Amino acid sequence: MQSDRPAAERQESERVLVLNPVSGSQDHVDTVDALASDYGFEVRTTSEAGDATRFARQAASSADLVAAAGGDGTVNGVVNGVVDAGELESTTVGVVPAGTGNNFATNVGIEGIEHAFEVIDQGRLRTIDLGIANDCAFVNSCVGGVTAEASRDTSSENKRTLGVLAYVKNTLESAREFDSLPLRVETVDGSDGEQKRAWEGEALFVLVGNCRRFTSSRTAQADVEDGLFEVTIVEDAAISDLLGGAFLEGLFDRDSTHIVRRRTPSLTIEHREHAIEYSLDGEMLETERLELDVEPTALEIAVGEGYQPDPDESGGLLES
Numbered sequence: 001m002q003s004d005r006p007a008a009e010r011q012e013s014e015r016v017l018v019l020n021p022v023s024g025s026q027d028h029v030d031t032v033d034a035l036a037s038d039y040g041f042e043v044r045t046t047s048e049a050g051d052a053t054r055f056a057r058q059a060a061s062s063a064d065l066v067a068a069a070g071g072d073g074t075v076n077g078v079v080n081g082v083v084d085a086g087e088l089e090s091t092t093v094g095v096v097p098a099g100t101g102n103n104f105a106t107n108v109g110i111e112g113i114e115h116a117f118e119v120i121d122q123g124r125l126r127t128i129d130l131g132i133a134n135d136c137a138f139v140n141s142c143v144g145g146v147t148a149e150a151s152r153d154t155s156s157e158n159k160r161t162l163g164v165l166a167y168v169k170n171t172l173e174s175a176r177e178f179d180s181l182p183l184r185v186e187t188v189d190g191s192d193g194e195q196k197r198a199w200e201g202e203a204l205f206v207l208v209g210n211c212r213r214f215t216s217s218r219t220a221q222a223d224v225e226d227g228l229f230e231v232t233i234v235e236d237a238a239i240s241d242l243l244g245g246a247f248l249e250g251l252f253d254r255d256s257t258h259i260v261r262r263r264t265p266s267l268t269i270e271h272r273e274h275a276i277e278y279s280l281d282g283e284m285l286e287t288e289r290l291e292l293d294v295e296p297t298a299l300e301i302a303v304g305e306g307y308q309p310d311p312d313e314s315g316g317l318l319e320s
């Protein structure tokens, strides 16, 4: 069991902040710039898609602390840059919530922009699990079956209140004819007694949570230090419930007959006919076969006071 490390103990050579100026409501740039300067960061502002990963990759070879100012997609980009640079072990990642949903920041107890800088400077550090899907890293979740179109057109309000489920909702609402996915999902043995199993059938979505879970409880945070993904398969039959007006979140009730759940450190998802789209922390990836592995406690991040590793034991952080 790991213990907290105070951020103030860190011996740093350099601090870099990757700033996405177009995330969220786009009014955070001046505030972030000013605070970044107060806290001794060199700021690198993105000008197009892909920059967050590129800047973080370059920064990670010399900086010990790389912060992401933006939403979940920016955090995802920065983490991928650190992974690409092979500098996970020597880099701390900071999260400054300036996006629309900011689901990851919420899940690790970061309450706002100013709070984020205080936490990065003087808070505590934890090493959390990292998800790897094919060659891409993700921190919060990986969802199959969401379309890029629906993801792009999802409203800010829905993203704020529902997080990644907003993409699921929008995909269901915007698809005139919703094709179910003929999938095979194979999980391996888990340390908690779960056995290797294969599920094969027609699914609407498959949701893999690392730091995010998909249940009807208000606790959206999963245990992100347990070395396990929480996998939720929404079977095709659930469409009749949804079309009948059931609330999306009601669908995730523990005893729902159309939900299959697994906890596993590794799984493979295969579409039997063609490539499908996956959303990794909101960033899209298209593939026929996805291999997912947990890299246990691989990523050091600064967390807020409210963060508790096991949300079931402690009450955890609640969704707004």
Ligand SMILES: Nc1ncnc2c1ncn2[C@@H]1O[C@H](COP(=O)(O)OP(=O)(O)OP(=O)(O)O)[C@@H](O)[C@H]1O
Pocket: 020, 021, 022, 023, 024, 025, 046, 047, 048, 049, 050, 051, 052, 070, 071, 072, 073, 074, 075, 098, 099, 100, 101, 102, 103, 159, 281, 282, 283
């Ligand atoms: N300067 C830029 N111009 C256009 N797009 C950018 C720029 N910088 C980053 N991006 C794109 O912004 C997206 C990331 O946005 P991000 O997820 O951080 O914000 P958000 O969608 O507002 O918040 P959230 O994901 O928390 O709801 C990425 O897809 C990235 O490619």
